[in-house]
């Protein structure tokens with residue numbers, strides 16, 4: 313008989329996780345860096361006891377379950393998905409606090425293992441504290457909310473179910489195409505029950521991360537399409553970076569002369585000063601990338617999901633016969649826009665294309681035009697960096713300072729508000745991990761928690777967290793964790809007393825910024841931007857940060873801020889650089905559009921006007937169904 317080990321279900325989970333490894337390109341490493349958690353009755357005696365008994369599997373505290381998932385997700389992103397954390401919560405609110413984090417992970421295709429506590433499997437003491445009962449079934453709990461936001465979901469009602477569940481969890485977490493949140497709901501009683509587990513479950517297991525190659529005939533067809541094209545464009549998504557394909561993309565671009573536009577997740581695929589890097593593409597894109605995209609006859613999407621920000625709500629690509637070649641590990645994404653799908657790893661696929669196109673490049677005039685646009689864009693960035701807006705500085709010039717005074721190998725992290733659009737356009741990325749934007753779910757509150765995950769993944773790099781006052785108020789408590797664990801963050805807190813981003817959007821829709829300012833009510837209602845005498849709230853976020861243990865610099869001017877950035881380098885704990893910025897001085901959009909539908913009928917003339925403008929742009933949205941299918945697919 314094979315040998316067994318008698319452990320509680322929770323102890324078995326931790327023993328298993330400790331022994332999981334991944335290997336890619338011959339480099340092997342542990343897959344789990346440890347476990348974040350907040351304890352309650354739903355996990356303290358189960359997973360909590362198991363973690364206490366196993367100090368080799370490090371436990372980290374957090375202040376908020378949502379934040380700890382953000383930390384894990386940002387860590388996994390920084391590690392190109394080759395390592396992550398497990399996150400344990402109690403039942404009820406602790407568990408559902410993680411649902412947003414799960415969605416962040418799954419949307420961004422980043423691995424994280426969630427271990428929410430669950431109701432008693434034996435049921436006799438129900439309803440337990442925090443149990444949401446159903447009169448129609450006893451086979452449901454709030455943890456069922458994780459189903460649509462998880463790539464794998466399971467409830468472990470008997471200890472032995474782990475034996476089949478855990479390997480499935482690992483298969484999904486380590487799959488480049490399938491990865492995202494994996495949720496194993498662990499009933500409070502079952503976590504503590506012992507079982508004779510097969511020893512082999514706890515043996516070291518190495519999961520190889522494959523570099524799958526696409527179908528050969530499809531590759532040859534793709535090479536033919538590229539040769540036929542006159543003005544092709546690469547759209548580089550996050551997959552380029554996760555696949556570690558940035559050098560290969562550099563070679564591909566230089567050899568073929570095909571220019572590159574970058575998505576939010578793909579920014580940094582090429583250095584900002586690469587002659588063929590047109591920068592950001594789409595709604596928050598540069599005029600360089602957006603002009604080339606508009607006229608391109610072939611789009612080569614690499615590792616992109618084609619979100620509406622990338623496609624400018626399907627208006628970015630206006631060439632009547634535009635076709636798509638999509639290189640993606642996920643078949644789902646590879647087939648988007650009726651593309652010629654190259655289902656495979658970005659690096660492996662680009663290597664093959666480089667060989668197939670060895671003797672080909674774009675017309676020299678097209679290459680020169682791309683390079684010229686890129687240079688013009690660089691001057692536009694210079695212009696915005698050089699604005700000296702008064703009395704309050706503009707966001708663009710402050711971004712310029714962080715970019716230029718921050719260390720070249722630092723990482724900048726952001727997620728929501730007006731910053732992501734400005735950063736996408738203006739940030740000059742000098743290495744593939746420098747630009748960390750969570751823009752799949754664009755979750756307010758990701759910034760500080762995410763910054764912590766980045767710092768944990770690479771403690772030698774400075775981490776600049778760019779965060780608005782709205783996001784800060786939503787979720788900043790993990791400043792405390794950064795201090796507890798000694799991971800220094802430099803947090804740039806940009807206060808404009810409300811939602812600059814949604815305020816601007818609201819005004820563009822004829823709604824005067826309604827509900828987007830942090831001001832007192834007037835005449836029983838919250839005033840919009842039309843009320844010039846609105847009184848701001850007596851909130852002091854700098855003091856708030858100080859009270860959490862951060863070192864705080866209160867800056868008023870551009871020069872203050874420059875000085876504080878320099879000084880922050882020598883401070884050894886989390887530092888907050890607080891500065892107010894102008895709510896109305898925007899970085900403009902550059903020849904792009906985002907579909908936010910406007911009310912069809914309203915009593916407000918400005919809304920009716922906005923509706924008319926919206927209708928004109930809406931008419932430019934395309935289906936991309938007309939794209940000719942490659943011969944290889946017609947035959948099968």
Ligand SMILES: Cc1ncc(C[n+]2csc(CCOP(=O)(O)OP(=O)(O)O)c2C)c(N)n1
Pocket residue numbers: 728729730731753754755756757779780781782783784808810811812813814
């Ligand atoms: C959790 C969450 N709630 C709501 C939104 C919608 N939203 C996007 S940006 C934004 C305002 C962000 O305010 P702030 O952080 O101050 O940045 P600013 O817009 O002022 O630059 C809101 C409410 C969101 N992205 N995430």
Ligand SMILES: [Mg+2]
Pocket residue numbers: 729780781782806807808809810811812
């Ligand atoms: Mg704000």
